[in-house]
Amino acid sequence: MKQLVTFMVFMVFYHQAHTQLNVSVHWGTEPIRLEKYYFLGKDSLMFHELKLYLSDFQFEKETRKHVLVGPQLIDLEDTNSLVLFPNFPIAEYQTFRFNFGLDSSYHVSESVDGPLNPMNGMYWAWNSGYIQFKCTGTSSSIPLTDKTFEYHLGGYRQPFETLEAIQIPIKGNTLILDIKPFFEQTVDFPLVQRVIIPGKLAQSYCRELSKSFRTE
Amino acid sequence: MRKTVIFFGSFVLTWIFLAGIQDETPFYVPAKWPKPHYDFSQNPLSKEKFELGRTLFYDPDLSRDSTISCANCHLQYSGFTHIDHSLSHGIDGKIGTRNAPVLINLAWQQFFHWDGGVSSLNKQAINPLTHAKEMDNRLDEVLRRLNKSSFYRNRFYLAFGDSVIETATLLKALASFTVSLVSANSTYDQVKRGESSFTNQEESGYQLFKKYCASCHQEPLFMKNEFKSNGINYVPALGDLGRMGITNRKEDSILFKIPTLRNIAFSFPYMHDGRFKQLKDVLNHYGNLHGNSTFYSKELKKLNRPLSSNEQKDLIAFLKTLSDQEFLFNPKFKYPKNERNTSF
Numbered sequence: 001m002k003q004l005v006t007f008m009v010f011m012v013f014y015h016q017a018h019t020q021l022n023v024s025v026h027w028g029t030e031p032i033r034l035e036k037y038y039f040l041g042k043d044s045l046m047f048h049e050l051k052l053y054l055s056d057f058q059f060e061k062e063t064r065k066h067v068l069v070g071p072q073l074i075d076l077e078d079t080n081s082l083v084l085f086p087n088f089p090i091a092e093y094q095t096f097r098f099n100f101g102l103d104s105s106y107h108v109s110e111s112v113d114g115p116l117n118p119m120n121g122m123y124w125a126w127n128s129g130y131i132q133f134k135c136t137g138t139s140s141s142i143p144l145t146d147k148t149f150e151y152h153l154g155g156y157r158q159p160f161e162t163l164e165a166i167q168i169p170i171k172g173n174t175l176i177l178d179i180k181p182f183f184e185q186t187v188d189f190p191l192v193q194r195v196i197i198p199g200k201l202a203q204s205y206c207r208e209l210s211k212s213f214r215t216e
Numbered sequence: 217m218r219k220t221v222i223f224f225g226s227f228v229l230t231w232i233f234l235a236g237i238q239d240e241t242p243f244y245v246p247a248k249w250p251k252p253h254y255d256f257s258q259n260p261l262s263k264e265k266f267e268l269g270r271t272l273f274y275d276p277d278l279s280r281d282s283t284i285s286c287a288n289c290h291l292q293y294s295g296f297t298h299i300d301h302s303l304s305h306g307i308d309g310k311i312g313t314r315n316a317p318v319l320i321n322l323a324w325q326q327f328f329h330w331d332g333g334v335s336s337l338n339k340q341a342i343n344p345l346t347h348a349k350e351m352d353n354r355l356d357e358v359l360r361r362l363n364k365s366s367f368y369r370n371r372f373y374l375a376f377g378d379s380v381i382e383t384a385t386l387l388k389a390l391a392s393f394t395v396s397l398v399s400a401n402s403t404y405d406q407v408k409r410g411e412s413s414f415t416n417q418e419e420s421g422y423q424l425f426k427k428y429c430a431s432c433h434q435e436p437l438f439m440k441n442e443f444k445s446n447g448i449n450y451v452p453a454l455g456d457l458g459r460m461g462i463t464n465r466k467e468d469s470i471l472f473k474i475p476t477l478r479n480i481a482f483s484f485p486y487m488h489d490g491r492f493k494q495l496k497d498v499l500n501h502y503g504n505l506h507g508n509s510t511f512y513s514k515e516l517k518k519l520n521r522p523l524s525s526n527e528q529k530d531l532i533a534f535l536k537t538l539s540d541q542e543f544l545f546n547p548k549f550k551y552p553k554n555e556r557n558t559s560f
Contacts, residue, residue: 110258110338112383118342119355119383125342127462128335160464199464 021057021084023074025050026178034076040183043141050076051122052133052177053102053115057085059093059170066093071102073115073122090173100164100210101132107156127198130154132162132206135179141189149189153206155198162203164210172216182209241266241392242548243323246400247409249436252323254337254395259388261396264375267552269393271371272386274551278358279307279351286344286351286390287551289316293544295479296320296397302490306350313454315490318483320476320543323395326441330472330488333462341390355383362386367556399478399543400436407537408436414537421534424527428502428519432474438538439476444513446472447505448487456488470511481536482544495532499523 024031027038037044057068068085075081107129112118122131131154138147155162186208195201240263245252259265272278276285289304290296296319298304304316314330328334334343344350345358362368362381373379375389406412414422425433434440443459450457450470459468472488486492492501503522505512523531543549 108335110255110336112339112387117383118339123339123342125334125339125346126329127333128339155464157463197461197464 019089020086020173021088021090022174023054023072023082023084024174024176025052025074025076026176026180028178028180032076032179038180040139040141043139043189045137045139045141045183047076047135047137049121049137050135051120051131052100053122053130054084054175055099055102055106057096057098059088059090059096061093061095064093071106071115073120075120090170093170095167095169097165097167100166100213101154101162101206102130102156103163104156104161106130124152124154129156129198133209139189142193143190144193149187149193150196151194151205152196153202153209155202157198160198160200160203162198162206164206166210166213168213168215170215174216176214176216177209178212178214179209181212241396242546243396243398246398246405246436249400250324253326253441254323254391259338259391261392262375264371265389265392266396268368268371268375269389269391269396270549271552271554271556272390273393275556277361278345278353280353280357281307283307284351286341289344289350290319292546292549293482294318295399295483295544297483299482299484302485304350306347307352310349312347312349313456314488315485317475318479319394319397320399320478321437321439322397324437325439327473330456330475331459331462332443332473337395338387338391341387341394355386359383359386367554397543397549399540401542402478402540403537404534405436405540415533417530417533418537419534421530421532422537424523424531425534429477429531431515431518433477437476438478440474443468443471443473444515445470445511446487447501447512447516448489448491449511451489454489458488471513477535478538479540479544481539495535496528499528499531 026032030038032038032047032050034047034050037046039045052074053071054074055069055071057072059066059068066088068088072084073081106116109116116123116130118125122134123129124131131152133153134151136148136150139149140147142149153162182205186205192201195205241261243261243266273286273290276282276288278285284307289298289301289306291299293299298316302315304312304314306312317328317330322328322337325337326332326335328337328340329343334340342355345353346355359381362372368381369379372381372385372389375392376385378385403412403414403418407414432440432442432444448470457469459471459473460466462468480486480495484493484495486495486498487501492498500522502516502519505516506520
């Protein structure tokens with residue numbers, strides 16, 4: 001009986017651990033919570049909003065591939081959005097590819113459903129297309145009275161396309177984006193508090209962010 | 217045999233009748249016009265969608281404080297622009313940075329807004345609905361109001377087979393109206409169809425037009441899905457970089473979409489900032505550019521001298537042949553009379 005219970009607990013754990021992809025945005029080793037203070041050197045930082053698009057996943061093991069096409073909106077305010085592909089046997093694969101952001105076909109798509117609904121706050125009405133990565137917050141290191149920063153990173157037209165293709169090994173079923181290195185090494189708060197249009201800066205910021213994905 | 221013919225004939229007549237009803241929208245592709253850019257397969261037109269879009273277009277409840285509708289800045293008798301306003305006026309009397317564009321033959325447009333930042337007619341309506349200087353509402357609030365209205369739930373059901381109003385159906389309904397605003401029955405069109413003829417002055421103006429204007433304002437739409445300099449320099453007070461504001465590329469600095477000239481006599485004032493009140497002001501502007509600046513497009517350099525007074529009169533006489541009275545006063549495009557006003 002004891003063995004049966006152990007087996008059932010194992011199966012439940014195995015099922016939860018290996019049949020979905022969890023997404024987590026980290027500050028170093030810690031999952032980010034909105035409205036919580038984090039240390040940025042000697043200063044502090046807090047996120048009010050953090051959203052991003054991931055799209056077109058392809059899971060691979062040797063010659064076997066499984067493609068899950070479509071946009072995924074990750075929103076730290078919506079815990080449901082942090083779980084992708086329920087009942088998908090991720091543990092059976094070794095690596096996966098996906099896009100950080102949406103490719104141009106989504107930006108010019110006529111669809112406004114689900115993740116592409118403009119009500120999600122990721123659609124640029126004035127410049128048709130979607131923000132790939134959005135975060136807003138406050139930091140004591142910002143030399144403005146309101147201390148706010150606003151990064152709406154996007155753009156799909158050349159030469160300022162922001163889409164980044166990612167390929168990483170599957171070491172676990174949690175996909176982590178650690179944005180601490182980006183804020184420590186790339187962002188210069190005294191100089192740039194706002195990036196809200198497509199351009200070189202949005203492009204280089206997305207490139208830097210794309211280097212911080214890993215699985216655990 | 218006779219019964220078969222009668223049966224078959226009845227079937228054909230019924231089909232034609234039903235097709236006629238289904239096709240009872242004002243949209244059509246005039247003979248010899250290019251293929252529309254709008255993808256009708258994504259939003260097949262119907263009378264129900266058109267009428268619904270028309271009602272929404274004229275409904276001030278779509279704005280934050282229920283004071284202004286789309287039609288406030290897009291009046292039919294001016295070609296659906298904001299006549300006599302250089303810059304468009306929105307909610308709370310706020311003034312924008314550009315002249316409201318005409319809504320004419322939108323099915324053939326690839327880009328929308330003066331900078332072409334919007335690439336989908338279906339999605340274009342999000343801009344005026346949510347812009348702080350226009351209708352300043354939120355999409356969720358617009359949908360909440362519409363879903364509260366039995367009138368709209370009913371109409372959306374008739375148009376889309378679903379009484380729950382969502383972003384997609386709201387935008388498709390509005391686009392069904394705006395894409396149907398076809399203007400193709402001006403004197404110019406009648407001349408081209410052999411139903412009328414130009415006066416000598418109009419014909420002379422037409423020749424000038426073909427020489428100096430037609431490379432940008434291409435017939436038969438009198439527009440082009442491209443961006444060019446119109447010879448107006450950057451205005452710091454407005455901060456409008458034109459196409460560069462969208463692409464962030466230096467070579468697109470102060471380029472603007474080439475607008476249609478159809479119904480131009482009714483759609484004053486002119487240019488992206490509405491600085492010219494009369495057509496002769498525009499012609500004087502183009503004639504006095506001294507077209508040697510690298511900033512000007514090659515098309516502008518074709519006219520390297522002021523037009524004479526007579527040439528101006530001739531050209532304006534031709535431009536007036538682009539006025540389409542049937543379009544400007546078409547009752548199908550007017551404020552709709554229905555029970556909408558008492559539904560909220």
